[in-house]
Amino acid sequence: AQTVTQSQPEMSVQEAETVTLSCTYDTSESDYYLFWYKQPPSRQMILVIRQEAYKQQNATENRFSVNFQKAAKSFSLKISDSQLGDAAMYFCAYRSGVQAGTALIFGKGTTLSVSS
Amino acid sequence: DADVTQTPRNRITKTGKRIMLECSQTKGHDRMYWYRQDPGLGLRLIYYSFDVKDINKGEISDGYSVSRQAQAKFSLSLESAIPNQTALYFCATSSGGAHTEAFFGQGTRLTVV
Numbered sequence A: 001a002q003t004v005t006q007s008q009p010e011m012s013v014q015e016a017e018t019v020t021l022s023c024t025y026d027t028s029e030s031d032y033y034l035f036w037y038k039q040p041p042s043r044q045m046i047l048v049i050r051q052e053a054y055k056q057q058n059a060t061e062n063r064f065s066v067n068f069q070k071a072a073k074s075f076s077l078k079i080s081d082s083q084l085g086d087a088a089m090y091f092c093a094y095r096s097g098v099q100a101g102t103a104l105i106f107g108k109g110t111t112l113s114v115s116s
Numbered sequence B: 001d002a003d004v005t006q007t008p009r010n011r012i013t014k015t016g017k018r019i020m021l022e023c024s025q026t027k028g029h030d031r032m033y034w035y036r037q038d039p040g041l042g043l044r045l046i047y048y049s050f051d052v053k054d055i056n057k058g059e060i061s062d063g064y065s066v067s068r069q070a071q072a073k074f075s076l077s078l079e080s081a082i083p084n085q086t087a088l089y090f091c092a093t094s095s096g097g098a099h100t101e102a103f104f105g106q107g108t109r110l111t112v113v
Helices: none
Strands: A003-005 A010-013 A019-021 A025-027 A033-038 A046-052 A064-071 A074-078 A086-094 A110-115 B006-007 B009-013 B017-024 B031-038 B042-051 B054-057 B064-070 B072-078 B086-095 B109-113
Touching: A003 B017, A003 B109, A010 A019, A010 B006, A025 A074, A025 B009, A033 A064, A033 A074, A033 A110, A046 A074, A046 B054, A064 B017, A074 A086, A086 B064, B009 B017, B031 B064, B031 B072, B042 B072, B072 B086
Parallel strands: A010 A110, B009 B109
Antiparallel strands: A003 A025, A019 A074, A033 A046, A033 A086, A064 A074, A086 A110, B006 B017, B017 B072, B031 B042, B031 B086, B042 B054, B064 B072, B086 B109
């Protein structure tokens, strides 16, 4: 079975600085997708970024980028120029590409605080 | 209106009571999911459904049941609520492609006293 591990329960960063959230996963599959979701205090789950395993190029969405290391099964999220609105819980998630529509498997989350 | 709507948003119930959490979606997706979120445990899958006739147990289905009344509606029931079912519950939907994101409802905060 696939597992997702986020080893940092809490992280902090100052405004305008850069922070990296770690995620590792375990799978025997070669076809899969990885996601980062943000959960602000409103508790809404918001997709931040996604990565296809077959793509070598790291995904980027504005200030958010990933470092995808397929061999190491690592999928870290880098937030540049951090803003107060980035304060939230961040979840890393895995979805199998073998069976379409399978459920996302989540890590335990990392709470990010941002100080001014 | 939200694409994925959960009702109620918050609920307090007593031990032993039956309670139903409802989810409806306007995304037109055939896949629907129920997750439970607990502090320090992330989101764990309770049940999922690929269409009206297909219901599957997830990681933590004991003590829960579901009903897929229509493509757009997927409800979660606690037949006899217990305090350790106190949690934040999320409904989610997705289309068939593995690359597609899941869309989440606003969550239901359930407290069992």
